[in-house]
Amino acid sequence: MGKLMDIKYGLAATFNSAKELFDAAGLVREEGYKEWECYTPIPVHGLDAQMGVGRSKVPCFTLLGGITGFCTGMLIVWFMNAYDYPLIVGGKPYFSPIYPFPVFYELTILFAAFGTLFGMFFLNRLPRHNHPVFEHPSFGRTGDDKYMIVIEVEDPKFDDDVTKDFLKSVGGKSITLIREPINS
Amino acid sequence: MTENIKKDIDVKLLAGAILGLGIGLAGLLMGLSSGDKSPFLGWLWGCSFWLSISIGLLMLVMIFRIFNSRWTPVVRRQQEHALAAFPWLAICFAPLLLIALFGGENAGILWSWINPESPTVDGITVANDVLHQKKAGYLNLYFFSIRLIGYFAIFCILSAKLRKYSFSQDYDGDPNWTHKGMKISAFGIPATALALTFGAFDLFMSLEYQWFSTMYGVWFFASGMRSALAVTILGCLYLSQKSFLNGIYKQAHQYDLACLSLAFTVFWAYISFSQYFLIYSANIPEETFWYNIREINPNTGETSAWFWVSMGLIFGHFFFPFLYLLFYKNKINGPRITFIALWILAFHLLDLYWNIIPGREIVPGAYVGYEARPVLGMHLFWGVSSLVGVGCLCARAVLKSFNANESEIIPVRDPRIMESLNHHE
Numbered sequence: 001m002g003k004l005m006d007i008k009y010g011l012a013a014t015f016n017s018a019k020e021l022f023d024a025a026g027l028v029r030e031e032g033y034k035e036w037e038c039y040t041p042i043p044v045h046g047l048d049a050q051m052g053v054g055r056s057k058v059p060c061f062t063l064l065g066g067i068t069g070f071c072t073g074m075l076i077v078w079f080m081n082a083y084d085y086p087l088i089v090g091g092k093p094y095f096s097p098i099y100p101f102p103v104f105y106e107l108t109i110l111f112a113a114f115g116t117l118f119g120m121f122f123l124n125r126l127p128r129h130n131h132p133v134f135e136h137p138s139f140g141r142t143g144d145d146k147y148m149i150v151i152e153v154e155d156p157k158f159d160d161d162v163t164k165d166f167l168k169s170v171g172g173k174s175i176t177l178i179r180e181p182i183n184s
Numbered sequence: 185m186t187e188n189i190k191k192d193i194d195v196k197l198l199a200g201a202i203l204g205l206g207i208g209l210a211g212l213l214m215g216l217s218s219g220d221k222s223p224f225l226g227w228l229w230g231c232s233f234w235l236s237i238s239i240g241l242l243m244l245v246m247i248f249r250i251f252n253s254r255w256t257p258v259v260r261r262q263q264e265h266a267l268a269a270f271p272w273l274a275i276c277f278a279p280l281l282l283i284a285l286f287g288g289e290n291a292g293i294l295w296s297w298i299n300p301e302s303p304t305v306d307g308i309t310v311a312n313d314v315l316h317q318k319k320a321g322y323l324n325l326y327f328f329s330i331r332l333i334g335y336f337a338i339f340c341i342l343s344a345k346l347r348k349y350s351f352s353q354d355y356d357g358d359p360n361w362t363h364k365g366m367k368i369s370a371f372g373i374p375a376t377a378l379a380l381t382f383g384a385f386d387l388f389m390s391l392e393y394q395w396f397s398t399m400y401g402v403w404f405f406a407s408g409m410r411s412a413l414a415v416t417i418l419g420c421l422y423l424s425q426k427s428f429l430n431g432i433y434k435q436a437h438q439y440d441l442a443c444l445s446l447a448f449t450v451f452w453a454y455i456s457f458s459q460y461f462l463i464y465s466a467n468i469p470e471e472t473f474w475y476n477i478r479e480i481n482p483n484t485g486e487t488s489a490w491f492w493v494s495m496g497l498i499f500g501h502f503f504f505p506f507l508y509l510l511f512y513k514n515k516i517n518g519p520r521i522t523f524i525a526l527w528i529l530a531f532h533l534l535d536l537y538w539n540i541i542p543g544r545e546i547v548p549g550a551y552v553g554y555e556a557r558p559v560l561g562m563h564l565f566w567g568v569s570s571l572v573g574v575g576c577l578c579a580r581a582v583l584k585s586f587n588a589n590e591s592e593i594i595p596v597r598d599p600r601i602m603e604s605l606n607h608h609e
Contacts, residue, residue, distance in 0.1 A: 045608040055512060063510070090465065098464060101457065 009132035009180040010036075010152040011163050013172025014141075018044050021147035024170040025050045028149060031166060035155035039133065039142040058119045065115020066108045073104035132180035150178065190587055197580040204230075204573020205276070211566045212279055216290050221545075224280065224294035225557075226566025228387065229540045231276045233411075233533055233571060234578050236404065238273060239380050240412025241266050242339060243405070245346055246369035246376065252362075254603035255440060257595045258432055262419055263412075264350050267343035268585040269578035274336040276574045281332050284325060297323050297393040304394075305544050305554045315394045315470070323393060331386060335379040342372045350598075351590050357597035380404055388539055395474045399459035403539075406452040411532040413445045414525035421518055428593045435516050436607045442515035445528070449509060453502040477542050477556035484551075489559040493538050501531040537567070 015021040018040065025038055029052040038047060074097075081087055082094035092099045121127070133139050133150055142148045149172065151163055160177075167175050208230065211223030241263045248256035284291050284298050292299025292310070297319075300311035310316050316323065345368050353361035381401025389400050420437065423429035463471045476482055478490045505528055514520045541563055544554040557563070595601055 059510075059512075091467065092465075098461070101461065 004181055004183065006179040006181045008153045009135070009178040010150045010154075010158075011160075011167060011175060012133070012136050012139075012148055012150045012178055013167040013170075013175045014138070015147040015149070015172060016145075018042070018147060020171050021149065022047060022050055024149060024172065027170045028151070028166075031157070033151055033155050033157055035152040035158075037133075037150050037152075039139070039148040039150065041143050041145060041147070057123055058116060061115040061119025061122070062112050063115070065119075066112035068115075069107035069109070069111025070104050072111065073100070073107035076107075077103055132178055135180060136176060136178050138174075190583075193583065194580060197576045197583070200576035201573050201580065204569045204571070204576060206573070208566060208570035208573055209279065211569070212283070215293065216283060216287065219290060219293065220562070221293055222561060222563035223566040224283075225541055225543075225563045226568075227570045228280065228294065229536055229563070229567040230570030230572075231273065231280075231574050232387065232536050232540065234269065234574050235273050235277070236408040236532070236536065237411045237415050238267065238269050238343075238578070239339065239376065239405075240408030240410070241415070242270075242343055242346075242376055243373070243380075243409060244412055244416065246342070246372045249346070249365045249369040250373065252366065252600070254600050255437060255607040257598040257600050257604040258429070258607075259416060259420060259437055259441065259604075261350065261591065261593070261595050262423065262429075263416055264347050264591075265585040266415070266419070266582050267347055268581045270336070270340045270343045272577050272581050273574070274340060276570075276577065277332070277336065281329060285329060291325075295328075295390050295393070297390060298325055298328070303546055305546055305552075307553065310393075313394075319393065323390060328386060331382060335383045338372075338375050338379045342368065342376065346372075347585075350595055353595060353597050354592045359599050362599055377401075377405070380408065391540065391543055392474060394470055396471070397459050397463070397474075399455050399462075402455045403452070403459065406448055406455055407532055407535055409448045410445065410452055411529055413441060413448060414528045414532075417441050417445065417521055417525045421522060425518070432594060432605065434607060436609045437604075438521065439512075439515050439609055440607075442509060442521055445525075446506070446509040446515075449502065449505050449528075453506070456497075456502075473544070477544060478538065482544075482552045482554065482556055488556060490538070490542055490556065493534065493559060497531065497535055497538060501528075501535055505531075533571075541567075 013024075015024060021038060021040065022044060025047060028036055029050065036051075038044075038051060040047070077100040078095050081089075081100075086094050088094070090099075097104075133148075136148075138146065139148070149167065151158060151167065157163075164175055208223065208227050212227060215221065215223040245260055245263050245267065248260050280294060283293065284295065287293065289299070289301070292302045296302040296304075297310050297316055300309060302310045304310060304313050306313070321327075346365060349361045349365045349368070352358075381404070384401045384404035388404070389395065389397065417438070420429060420433045420441070424431075424433035460475065463475060473482070478494050479488065480486060480491065481488045505524055508514050508524050514524065541557060541559075543557050545557055546553065547555045594604075598604075
């Protein structure tokens with residue numbers, strides 16, 4: 001274990017109402033920030049669009065999983081029943097898309113579910129056990145009565161002073177620099 | 185709409201109804217005297233299309249009620265107007281029952297088992313057919329008549345009650361109407377499920393009484409739900425673009441209806457395939473003939489035109505709408521969803537055609553003793569005329585309900601109305 005150090009994660013600003021946060025989020029988007037996030041105690045309708053976040057990419061993984069499952073099912077049946085060990089069962093052909101359809105179908109669903117679950121994990125970068133925003137002394141209140149916008153250092157437009165002033169100008173309160181502890 | 189336009193549409197619909205039903209009825213009378221089955225099949229097909237949509241709408245209204253769902257009141261009111269069609273549908277089905285009861289020697293012209301003297305494909309009569317003898321406790325004219333009347337009584341009473349409860353709330357705002365609506369739906373869903381299941385057995389499955397499938401009622405339910413959702417989407421979109429639902433019917437409602445539409449597309453495929461799959465696997469002649477006559481000419485074994493209709497259903501009624509509705513943009517974009525809703529309705533019509541029209545016509549001297557009824561024939565002509573006639577009659581009843589001033593455009597005093605208005609994805 002090396003010495004405990006920390007690096008800058010981002011700048012946090014709190015807001016007192018959903019409306020303040022909603023308006024501020026629009027301004028942050030217009031300002032051109034990309035690496036930022038809103039934290040709210042309640043779901044705020046339309047916030048995704050206000051932040052300029054597109055639709056989730058999880059369905060792509062679902063579709064991919066489904067297609068993989070369907071093809072895998074076909075391959076299994078063809079390989080086992082028609083190629084490797086041809087066997088007549090119940091007077092049905094060695095291979096046909098009909099009698100083994102439950103296999104294709106079940107595997108389609110199974111793999112689509114896998115695609116959904118693991119695609120979601122992948123896109124959300126899960127599992128992770130901690131998050132730098134937890135270092136913020138009053139982050140817990142975003143689960144109660146505070147709304148928060150955090151602009152990350154990663155953002156190409158991020159600048160300690162400019163971003164700080166900008167967050168202030170959009171109505172942010174108690175602007176705090178979040179520092180992320182790391183082991184070096 | 186001004187009074188003149190209203191009256192103009194009403195007159196046109198009435199004319200369409202009289203023309204379509206007039207031709208259909210003339211066909212029935214001609215068929216009765218000549219023994220030609222095709223006008224009866226056409227009539228059944230034409231009526232069933234509108235019946236299936238109405239049953240689906242009835243189920244949707246009750247499902248929305250029983251789940252006490254937040255987003256639905258805006259949509260539900262439009263569906264309640266459509267339920268006004270049921271009494272007219274009952275009238276449209278009446279000729280078939282009347283002929284079964286009073287048709288004399290041609291009573292069994294549509295459902296051959298009604299007449300014990302009807303010849304079967306095996307060269308005997310219905311009375312001597314063990315496959316009918318074993319079912320005679322269920323498939324007899326008296327019980328059949330009671331059942332048919334019972335089904336329509338269930339549909340008509342439920343729809344009248346649901347409409348009354350919903351419309352009455354507009355006047356007094358009493359939340360008890362909502363509770364009443366939920367209670368009647370709790371009773372109404374199983375009642376309607378039974379009525380539509382046995383209705384499908386009686387009206388369609390008994391056309392070939394030797395054949396049986398426990399999936400058949402579920403198929404009819406799934407078809408009805410799909411077409412009812414398509415009609416709901418088309419209706420709400422039209423009303424939101426041209427008329428009073430503008431800004432009330434939102435993208436979120438549209439999206440949810442389209443998701444339900446996708447779900448029932450999968451469900452339809454699931455149960456349709458299950459029915460095929462079980463019969464295919466078991467491979468019992470009593471059951472397989474039903475699919476054989478929808479694929480091949482039973483005398484030569486060659487692929488018949490019905491094969492292409494069957495393929496059309498697999499790819500056109502399942503694969504295409506399924507893949508199309510997977511995409512978010514296709515669900516929320518007005519023209520795109522309109523296209524697929526019309527597509528589903530067209531293929532639902534084909535699905536009913538595929539279920540009702542093919543049948544075994546006894547042809548002495550044929551290799552297997554019968555021939556499958558062809559895809560194209562006079563039944564299509566009679567079918568289209570009754571389709572138009574019944575459709576105009578139902579549309580007229582529904583428009584009348586919309587224009588009757590019995591209710592507000594949306595259930596303004598429904599306890600859930602604000603949540604429905606503010607519905608959000």
